Amino acid sequence: MTLLAIESAATAEVDLAYITEEGTPDLASYDRIVCFFSTGKDSLASVLHLLELGVPASKIELHHHNVDGDPAAGEGLMDWPVTLAYGQALARHLGMEFQTSWREGGIEREMCRQETRTAPVVFYKDGVRIETGGVSGPLGTRRKFPQKAASLSVRWCSSASKIDVGVAYLRNDPKFQNQRTLVVTGERAEESSSRARYATFEQHRADGRGGKFARHIDHWRAVHSWSEAQVWEIIERFRLQVHPAYELGYGRVSCQFCVFGSKNQWATNRAIAPRAFGRIAAYEQDFGVTIDRKHTVGEMADLGVPYAAAVGIWVERAMATTWDAPIVVENWTLPAGAFGESCGPT
Template sequence: MQTATLFDLPAIQTGPQGAPATTPAKKARRPRKVHASVPLTPSTTVPDELIRDADWVVVNSSGGKDSQAMLSYVVRRAKALGMLDKVIVIHADLGDIEWGGTKALAEEQARLVGVRRFEVVQAKGADLLGRVLIRFGKLKAKAEREAIEAGLDPAAVKVAPAWPSSSARWCTSDMKRGPIWTLFTKLAAELSHLGRPVRILNCMGQRAAESAPRAKLAEVEIDRSASNGKRHVTVWRPIHGWSDAEVWREIERSGLPYHPAYDWGMRRLSCSFCVLGCEADVVLAARLRPQKAHEYAAMEVQVAADFKHGLSMAEIIVRAAELEAEHGPLRRPPAGTAMAGFVGKSRTAMYLGRRDLLRERLTLAS
């Protein structure tokens, strides 16, 4: 029998009885209609004008360093304009795949800068691992169906990887973007009395230094996919051009607490095991969260595909075990370790003092 894949099926094959078996033409997708009122380009790219023009200023917070640096910066500008009441912080709760305490930290950061409205959104249904399994089932059924239509053996098909990847970031659309757009609908309804589309300024902490694809993103653009006749969404990436050092200097200046995962050595936050994370990060995560790493490895077996292209979670676990054997268990690093590499030990010590004072004041106020 021939082997078929989702991406390598011939258009015409000889069927079991010698008759030509053609793969049915796929239905063309209808282009999504965007409401005529949605502009093609933003009316301004000037930060203060963006805030003034917006009805809502939505700050997306993963609880990570880029999010909190952006939050500090945006709130500082909004306060100067006397428009802090427009600012809302949104956290997309990813459940157990997040680092512990992430949601609580994102809320604390919002409270500490004076934002009164903190919203948590969460996708309905299965968690990430559950969604990987569901996606695998759908991909497998599709591959088998197409093999049968092409006269091939369905038992021999190769199924496309079910894990998220840089080219298939369905985890972002399913677990973040979708729930956030649902909240946008609610925000637009709250201001429906305006009698016009509600203007939402959607602030994202994406930076050009993170990757080549993010470097190509515009600092300000109209999100036509998220916009409709009731809301116009403008995406603003306030720290798009910032370096790592600038991010840490903003955190140091603000006194906002950052997640301890950075002190352990993680370069990025949100998902403990991000398919886009570097090898060092996922190996470190496997040492810090061994039980969750084994859950990912078990899912690799079920869907017959590696967690990362060319690097399985099983191999990641082996590398983590080798480091444990060579260096012993991880020891908790001193608070401020990550920051000290960018602003120095002296300024980090002062930051820790301000951070603790801010937390004390918040506790007393509440």
């Protein structure tokens, strides 16, 4: 192994880490690996890459952030209804632990916030509900959807419902104390100029290796240098069914009602989920602030055309909250959304 100095973009410091001759972290040196798992193609490719590098499935935790909050609380607002069930089915097939966390009330509560605090983060530990935060933060008002921007203070959905939630989980679950943990995420340089500048390997912002609890946490963007073609190739090697949104024609899986959605995606959303679309449109009118800087979501949909593939069984599966389709596909083919409109992030 070669001892290399890796600059940490998160801390603006230099972290020393053992890197193998192949340029990957010394995966065997970690007690556990946590993959923050959106269920999209890039996070899935990252997980499969770990398996091909020889990491036992039993060592990997797939961790999903429920952006709409507690899935038991009822109908969500932003995400694909099937995402949670699909992620659970993948984890069962791969033999991996599956965990979730969320901001109480999800994106909807945060965007409706008016002179209140940001809600606590919730996760479960051995069947016991754990809440952290939400009691001493500043009062604040949003009353608008996240906006299209690179800054996370403006595009706050990523920070409030994913990044900060993940940090709270890592800092507050005792299992990470006195342990070496590797966090794996699926950002790729090809996605945007901003993501191209991300460090491939760095100390995670939840790291506390020098503190009281010796919480050593590194962060590896496992497919940062990969092309989209490489992502689809590894999924094809495992013959895994991808998220239904790709089958409908979407080129990227984030929230169904992602603020970066194209006019065709808004047209498709309106066609396959008219009730949820109506809720989004009503919030725009209530706030007096649109998601797009120039158009309402209704106007965006009017400018677009629904994806031709967004019909039939895949619509049913995407809009369901259960998963009963095969996870392994013998006659695997690229989905309709492969190499299509990604529409974000910046």
